[in-house]
Amino acid sequence: MDEHGLSQSDLPEVGSQGVVSEILNGRRELNVRQIRSLAERFKVSSAVFV
Secondary structure (H helix, E strand, O other), rough: OOOOOOOOHOOOOOOOOHHHHHOOOOOOOOHHHHHHHHHHHOOOOOOHOO
């Protein structure tokens, strides 16, 4: 996120800011839908997020 200058609110494909916060703090894991969305957005393999 830092590398791309993004904040939690810039990732609506992941979920609300609260969901993003929980993921970043290790209280929640990414689900398959979120992984696919992030991989598509950043043009990387979904394996990067597993």
